[in-house]
Amino acid sequence: MKNTFKGTSKSYLSLFFITLAVVLILKVIFNFLALGVVNQIWNFDAPEVFYDLENKIFNLIYVHKILALFDQVGTFLIPSIVIFFLFKSLKPTYNRIEKIDYLKLFYSFIVLIGITQLLAYISMSIGYDFLPESIKSYLKSQQDFNTTLQEKFIGESLLSFTYNILLLTIIPAIGEELFFRGLIQKIFIGIFKKTSNPVLYGIVTTSIIFGILHFQIENLLAIIFASVFFGYIYEKSKNISLTIILHFCFNLFALVNMQAVKIGLVSENTIEFLGNYIITPIAVLIALIMIKKKIFWKEKSLLSID
Numbered sequence: 001m002k003n004t005f006k007g008t009s010k011s012y013l014s015l016f017f018i019t020l021a022v023v024l025i026l027k028v029i030f031n032f033l034a035l036g037v038v039n040q041i042w043n044f045d046a047p048e049v050f051y052d053l054e055n056k057i058f059n060l061i062y063v064h065k066i067l068a069l070f071d072q073v074g075t076f077l078i079p080s081i082v083i084f085f086l087f088k089s090l091k092p093t094y095n096r097i098e099k100i101d102y103l104k105l106f107y108s109f110i111v112l113i114g115i116t117q118l119l120a121y122i123s124m125s126i127g128y129d130f131l132p133e134s135i136k137s138y139l140k141s142q143q144d145f146n147t148t149l150q151e152k153f154i155g156e157s158l159l160s161f162t163y164n165i166l167l168l169t170i171i172p173a174i175g176e177e178l179f180f181r182g183l184i185q186k187i188f189i190g191i192f193k194k195t196s197n198p199v200l201y202g203i204v205t206t207s208i209i210f211g212i213l214h215f216q217i218e219n220l221l222a223i224i225f226a227s228v229f230f231g232y233i234y235e236k237s238k239n240i241s242l243t244i245i246l247h248f249c250f251n252l253f254a255l256v257n258m259q260a261v262k263i264g265l266v267s268e269n270t271i272e273f274l275g276n277y278i279i280t281p282i283a284v285l286i287a288l289i290m291i292k293k294k295i296f297w298k299e300k301s302l303l304s305i306d
Contacts, residue, residue: 007089012190015087019183023079030074034067056145058152065153069167076175080183092182092240101242104295107286109249112229114283116222117275123221142215154255154262161259168255173248180210180227181234181243203231226250237297 035046044063052060084091128136153164189202207227214223230243260266290296 007190009191009193012187012193015083015090016184016187016191019079019083019187022082023075026074026079026082027071030070030078031067033074034070037070038063038066056148058149061152064149065163065167068153069171072167072171072175076179077171080175080178083183084178090183090186092178092186092234093238094241095237095239097239097241097245101237101239101297104297105242105246105249107290107295108229108233108246109253110279111283111287111290112226112246112250113253113275114280115229115287116219116226118280118284119222119225120219121276123218128217128220136217139215139217143217146215151258154258156263161255164255164259165252169248169251173244173251176210177230177234177240177244177247180206181230182240184209185231185234199235203228203235206231233297239297242297 035049038044038049042063044060049060049063049067052058053064058064128139131139150168153168155161155164185202185206187202188205189198192198192201192205195201207224210227211220211224214220216223230247233246234240234243257266257271261268261271
C-alpha cells in the first residue's frame with residue numbers, strides 16, 4: 001500500500017474515505033478501551049456512564065475526563081499516525097524553529113486571540129437564523145451540552161488543572177494539527193488539484209469541517225478563521241511544529257481563562273471587556289502591520305517526520 005498512492009484527484013478522494021474508515025474503527029476501539037479502563041478502576045459499566053452523560057447529571061465527571069482523553073487520541077492522533085505509516089509520502093513536514101519564528105508566533109497568537117474574539121462577537125450579533133431550524137437547534141443543543149461538560153471539567157485543584165492541560169490543550173493541539181493540517185488539508189488540496197486555487201479550496205474545506213466538528217455554533221466563524229489561519233501558516237512554513245505550538249497556546253489561553261473564573265480570580269465580564277476593548281484592537285493593529293511589513297513565513301527546504 002505504501003507504494004500504490006498515485007497522488008491523483010481520485011486517489012486523494014479514495015484516501016479521504018479510507019481515512020474516515022480508519023477514524024471510525026479506531027474511535028470505536030478506543031472508546032471500548034476507555035470503558036474497559038473505567039470498569040477496571042471504578043467498576044462502572046457502560047450503561048451507568050451513558051446514563052450520567054445523556055441525562056446531564058455529570059456525577060461521574062472524572063470518568064468522562066478519561067473517556068474524553070481516549071476519544072481524542074482515538075479520533076485524531078492514532079488515525080493520523082496509522083495513515084502516515086501506510087502512506088509515507090503524506091507525512092507532515094517540519095523545519096527547525098528559529099528565533100524569528102518565535103516572534104512571528106507571538107504576533108500570530110495575539111492576532112488569533114483578538115480576531116477570534118471579534119468574530120465570536122459578530123456571530124452572536126448576526127445570529128444563525130439563515131440555517132434550517134432543525135440544524136440550528138441541533139448545533140445549539142450540542143454546543144450547550146459540550147459547554148456544560150467542559151465547564152464541569154474545570155476543577156479547583158492543581159491536579160485537575162494539570163490533567164486539563166493534557167486533555168484540553170496538549171492532546172488536541174498535537175492530534176488535531178496532525179489530523180487536520182497534516183492529513184485532511186493535504187487530502188483536500190489533492191482533491192482540488194485541478195482547480196484554479198487548490199490550496200485555498202483545500203484550506204477552506206478543511207476549516208469548515210474543523211469548525212462544524214467542534215459543535216459550537218456561536219463560535220463557528222471564529223473556529224473556522226482559526227483553522228484557516230493554522231492552515232495558511234502550515235502551507236507557507238511547511239512546519240507542523242509551528243501550528244501545534246500556536247494551537248496549544250490558543251487552547252491554553254482559553255483554559256487559563258476558564259480556570260481563573262472558576263477559582264474567582266477574575267470575572268467573565270472582565271475577561272470579555274479585556275478581549276473586546278484591549279486585545280481585539282491590538283490584534284487588528286498587529287495584523288495590519290504584519291500585512292504591510294509582510295511579516296510571515298516563507299517556504300523553506302522540507303524535512304519529513306519519520
